[in-house]
Ligand SMILES: Nc1ncnc2c1ncn2[C@@H]1O[C@H](COP(=O)(O)OP(=O)(O)O)[C@@H](O)[C@H]1O
Ligand SMILES: Cc1ncsc1CCOP(=O)(O)O
């Protein structure tokens with residue numbers, strides 16, 4: 001595990017070690033998330049059969065669970081995987097896609113939250129919904145609130161649960177209830193390509209596989225995606241080509257460039 005909190009060092013470690021990331025993710029995101037992991041140098045596997053999830057967790061450096069198109073069977077497999085990850089001390093991340101939209105999604109997210117993910121990453125509406133166990137936020141899987149609107153609720157959720165919570169949007173916010181950071185950058189076209197957030201969740205798992213400090217690993221992953229988004233936004237002016245350029249930018253990113261361009265701001269306690 002790394003001790004030097006530099007995003008470039010984390011990216012370099014991913015490229016050197018190629019951690020296997022086990023994803024239990026949604027039908028929309030599988031392609032982009034797997035390709036984003038390959039682009040940064042990690043190895044993806046997408047697997048959600050109850051019969052094999054525990055085996056894959058034991059092989060993986062990190063687990064990403066994303067509830068985006070869950071069925072009850074899928075959810076049960078995710079619970080088994082999360083319990084296994086917790087027992088193995090394998091870092092795992094929860095992406096509560098659209099949890100403010102339906103009771104089924106919220107119940108899935110709350111059940112998984114109790115298995116103590118290392119990190120919860122969602123957009124502003126999802127984190128607001130989760131923090132209050134309340135429906136009615138967001139439009140389906142999309143955010144209708146800003147990150148600034150929910151920073152206080154994210155901090156409360158982190159303090160109450162002892163988990164690290166990341167809220168993403170125009171400027172990202174991450175907190176463990178004591179320490180916090182913001183990550184600037186990215187591009188508005190990231191909201192016009194589906195599954196960019198899900199792909200971010202997947203690559204954050206890869207950063208958690210090589211960096212023990214979950215808050216730092218998350219900051220590094222968010223900065224990596226933000227820098228890639230900026231690069232892609234210079235090369236593309238519409239969603240189709242932006243998606244391709246985002247993968248190209250993740251693949252081409254040099255650790256030194258990431259260190260230079262990462263806009264991570266560590267905040268005082270209680271920020
Ligand atoms: N308006 C924006 N400007 C720049 N970057 C953005 C913007 N909205 C989202 N992002 C970035 O897009 C990625 C996905 O975040 P988000 O859209 O919140 O997730 P989701 O797709 O799960 O709703 C993050 O890296 C985030 O920083
Ligand atoms: C459109 C959609 N519907 C169910 S999951 C999904 C993808 C959501 O991706 P993201 O959370 O990254 O926007």
Ligand SMILES: [Mg+2]
Nearest residue numbers: 097123197198
């Ligand atoms: Mg999402």
